[in-house]
Amino acid sequence: MKSRSLPAWSTILALNLLLPVGILLFAKGFFPYKPFLPGLATFEENDGPAPKPPFKKLVFMVVDALRSDFVFAENSGFKFTQSLIRAGKAQPFTAHATSPTITMPRVKAITTGSVPGFLDMILSFAESDTSSTLATQDTWLAQVRARGGDLVMYGDDTWLRIFPGMFKRHDGTTSFFVSDFTEVDNNVTRHINDELRQDDWSVMIMHYLGLDHIGHKSGPRSPYMIPKQQEMDLIVEQIFTAIEEKEHLHDTLLVLLGDHGMNDAGNHGGSGEGETSPALVLMSPKFLGLRPEGEDEDEWLQSPVSPEDADGFQFYKTVEQSDIAPSLAGMLGVPISKNNLGVFIPDLLKLWKPKDRVHLMLQNARQLLAIATAAYPDFHKPWPSREHCHHPSSDVEEASCLWEEAIEYHEKWVNGGPISEGDVIFLMTKFASKCQSVLSGVASNYDLRFMGAGLAVMLISAGIAVSMAVKAVQKPTLAALSLTAMSIGYVIMMFASSFVEEEHHFWYWVASAWFMALFIKECRANSSGAAPIFILVILRLVRRWNQTGQKFAGAPDIANTFFPGHITILWGLIIATYTDILLKLLKRGFTRHPNRVLLCAFAFTVGISSLGFKISFAAQDAPDMVPFWLEKVVSTLQDMTLVTQARGAFVAIFGGMAYTLFESVFIPSKGPYLGQPASTVFHHFVTLFLITQTRPANIPLFLCFSLISSSLQSISSLTPTEISVSVLILQFVGYFCFGGTNAISSVDLSNAYNGVEGFNILVVGVLTFVSNWAGPVYWASHGAALLRRAIERDAGIASHPPSSLSATEDAKQSPVNEVKESFSSSQQDDGVTISYKPHVLLMTCFHAVAAGGVMAACWALRTHLFIWTVFSPKYLYAMVWTVLFQGLMNVGWGSVVWWISGNWIR
Known part of the structure; x- marks a missing residue:
């Protein structure tokens, strides 16, 4: 993307504000309140006194x-x-x-x-x-x-x-x-x-x-x-x-x-x-x-x-x-x-005498008849002949015929005809069951005006975002073509209920295809291609971590099948995950402060408090998932409540984040800076928070993500736009490999009350979102830092420990010209243009197109059998992805991380 072709920040932000407008307008029409008949029912006087109740x-x-x-x-x-x-x-x-x-x-x-x-x-x-x-x-x-x-x-x-x-x-x-x-x-x-x-x-x-x-x-x-x-x-x-x-x-x-x-x-x-x-x-x-x-x-x-x-x-x-x-x-x-x-449940009718049983079923049948007549004005009409009812043209006609037959039998029974009360009850029950089936399957009273307005706003937003991206792209690139194919495939997939239920397969396939393409590109650039292959190996592992979706739900996997029988391996990996983060903080974090020993001790305390809480959490929820060699830790912490432990971990983690911000802004670097960028240190604390909000069996996934991140940084030919596409794909892979699905039942509340003594809708809502979107939040937090470091690396800015080459020589060996053409200028560092706008524009394009596809599918399939079991839950998830994740994480939180990494250069 050329800098002169990119829109202003105000335009991109306006687009991201339009997305929630479209989502909410469509929701207002798609999820209306169903009207109810007012008033209280009364007994039919013509039927005589009501049967005496047994209770x-x-x-x-x-x-x-x-x-x-x-x-x-x-x-x-x-x-x-x-x-x-x-x-x-x-x-x-x-x-x-x-x-x-x-x-x-x-x-x-x-x-x-x-x-x-x-x-x-x-x-x-x-x-x-x-x-x-x-x-x-x-x-x-x-x-x-x-x-x-x-x-x-x-x-x-x-x-x-x-x-x-x-x-x-x-x-x-x-x-x-x-x-x-x-x-x-x-x-x-x-x-x-x-x-x-x-x-x-x-x-x-x-x-x-x-x-x-x-x-x-x-x-x-x-x-x-x-x-x-x-x-x-x-x-x-x-x-x-x-x-x-x-x-x-x-x-x-x-x-x-x-x-x-x-x-x-x-x-x-x-x-x-x-x-x-x-x-x-x-x-x-x-x-x-x-x-x-x-x-x-x-x-x-x-x-x-x-x-x-x-x-x-x-x-x-x-x-x-x-x-x-x-x-x-x-x-x-x-x-x-x-x-x-x-x-009325037929087995309970035996509490009454035969005459009263008929009365009860007649009352039930007439009450259902009133609703059916209100829903279908022609429902209660006599058919020209009995033959017509032998081959009804619809379920409504069949129900109407059943009523005619049932009321005819009832009249014969009342008049002493050769009809038993069992025959009348059978027909009344059959009619009532048919009415129940017909009326329960009636589509909701959608407000198509609001649905159309919401869909129009979303499609217009998507069209504007795509047109801006197309103008900024001077020629087809691997990233552009891949993103286009991915977006089209995603929209098509939303029109099939089975694909919606098994969406995780789509992202696993996309991830495999994308990193294989990067491998081929690396080989053509005379590189080894080891990094993309290693990422593919890790992805093969994480996709088996949690069996999700519908078709294979409950099938053997790592988190729910392997770990319960190998808890020592599980906790070994959990400790390895914490160790990886702590070593990064201890070795190269807080290097600007004179008393680095004190700050390293603080970082160690943060990690230990979080790990201790997770051990106590597991010991209370599933004691059989805690190995004997951790019992000493459990007994040491048993006098502290889980709420207290969680709050202690949160205070320590957020304290580390706050100090990282303070250090990056107010403590200038003296001489060669050998520490990590502030955004990376900040990300380590974010990761500790995400781990605290994650089930123990999923914690080792963060170690896998760390390995993927390191491999991404080692791909020398990876352009900033390709990093953005990689981050987008990994966000969705991260969601599904943690066990997420498009079903409401996959919402995990187990960590929604960490550190909370009573219900608070804001706090619990944030913790629920973080615990269910921990994987995507990881990549939203780390993606901006990865992107900036890649730009600065390729541009020759000394944003990392100096190599044996001088900055000038290092710059000559990196594709500076491509970087300058790919990213617009919102900030100048040593003459190199650096901006977060292209990344936000790319994410906006995809989420606008994806949300538009989901909305279009819900519109087209609003009378589908699975509209309330498959497509409606998917729309709710699309609301979260578009409004909360794209708006708050990719745009908001990502911008914060980008700003932090920019202040680090000062």
Whole structure:
């Protein structure tokens, strides 16, 4: 790029400000609030009096992330609950939870019976959000309260945000402080005895969070998982015993359920089988003797899972999570909510007499008919002949025909015809299930105006950025052609759901192709080409570190398969990673200060405090992952809390960063400078911070990155633009090799509360971003320093220890002319033009094109089957990459590092 062809900084910054505008405009149209029918439902007067409900009270016990196998598997800690199932006093199910498997949308599905919008997943993370309230919407909670009943709630404060003013007594706890396994649950349990003695409530809701927090911190196989299950089972026993013994609780139903499940990493949010398979158990002495019709009792009690599902999570019968709402409404004797899409669970109908069973299913069917008629005005119309229904042209017509047949059978049954109540119930259930399928699959009410405006802004931004880059390029180069091919391939890939799920393969292939091209270029320049080959070897290693994506998720890898059986190797590599950073700081850091020994001791203290915290962290979360030879360290630090240790490490790290800035600006260099550039020293402290925010099994990846960085610097023919392309590729490789995916379930919260005692959305948000984008942040931080050093090296500026050649001779042997033509002038050093603008322009080009491709795919595929499970999560990730990473890291943070390296030359 020639200097006269590059745009001004104001133009580049304006482009980067347009990117969030386009992203947010599109999001406003893509994630609208779904409208709900206002008011509360009432019973149909023509149907006669409602059946007498079998229960007057409800204890609704939600255990967050209670996956089906946690309750039903042989190694479960829920032994008392299993005994109730065997005794016939409990009805077990697997409740299918639709994506997104996040608490707020799942609570909405359980209470309204509807299918929440995907935007509810975002609102789940906003502690102060009030726009997602259900205070004015129809739910079984609102129906109970309208009848005169009182409600109490203890646990996850998501319920308080969704239902403000609904509860007579409540005590909420934040759902995001995942470091807390015990107090967050004890705060719920301490209210149980008092409430069981009270007789002034109709519904008691308890939402336990500890099991979910254990999953986020150390996965479903954590040593803390079974004890937590046993703790929850003791609470079930306590409540059920009270129901049997206390007279005022005899008509109480106890429901144990999970709002969602979790995957093998302990996370949730996506559509994996483990995430969508929470347990559901309804318990009461009144269930004694009930079992699915046509099944042998011994087989029912002894075989909770069919042989074909033995390796899965489908225990007993699977029902939709939305089916809970109409079933609870019937068992409590209140109308089904207007927005319900659930179907009354047939196995529970045996609590009523045959006539009442028909009444309940008719009520459910008519309520669904009202929604279907509102969605499809021609839905409830008589067809010209019965033959028409033999070959319906659509699912809507099939549902309409099923209604005609069901209501015809019902009329015959009422009039004493040769129709049994079983036939009527079967047809009503079949119609309701078909309605549920049709209405649940209706596309969201997109606002195409906002979507079009956002897409237009993004495409215009991308067009301007690309045109500016094209004008600056005088002839095709390897970097330009590679970036063009990479951008086009990425956009095309976004239109295929499988490629979106397996995006990591794209970046691994791109990285391999790019560094092989650099190898060929090195060979043509009569160099050995050893450095690119070495990088390819390291990349082959890191791509097997974490098996990510969907197709091979859970397959053997280094982090989750090899290291658990070789913990000595793991900690040897972790210590080697810390040693590499410390040696660089001790040998050539802080060389300007007269008391260098003191500063080196400080650097050593920084590294040791961070390493000590990671050892203590691992010892608490997964004791079996800490070798015996580190037990002395654990015992030495056991008197200090993890919060204190993390804060100590952070203070030391940020202190080192602050002093590096101070030294680079206010302490001039005297004589030949033999230390590292300030930006490099600064980067070492950044790396220590990133390590502190990383799972132990991924820490050795930073050692791999250090080796890649050293190899990049040794490629003599590497131009600054090629460094920019390399950094861009390595940012995405870094994200995926750490275990990142395009699924919400891969968001890792295990390090989001390091050093935090309570929930703070800003601090937790920053720590969550850093811990999940640690790999890309590393390259954003180091990329600017690598770029500047390469420019200065090629330009002959003495920005490194002087070689045996003079500066003039060194300059003659480097491609100074190419550097001058490639980078514009914003700063002059010894007559050589140096600027960060081309790097920012290149990054802006790619992220604008990439975001535009994702938005175009979401627009074109908005009616696709996987729009909410694949493309919508990808759009959320595109928002993070474009707004947070590109805007804050590549532009903002990178500029800071660039400035630091410039001050070092002073």
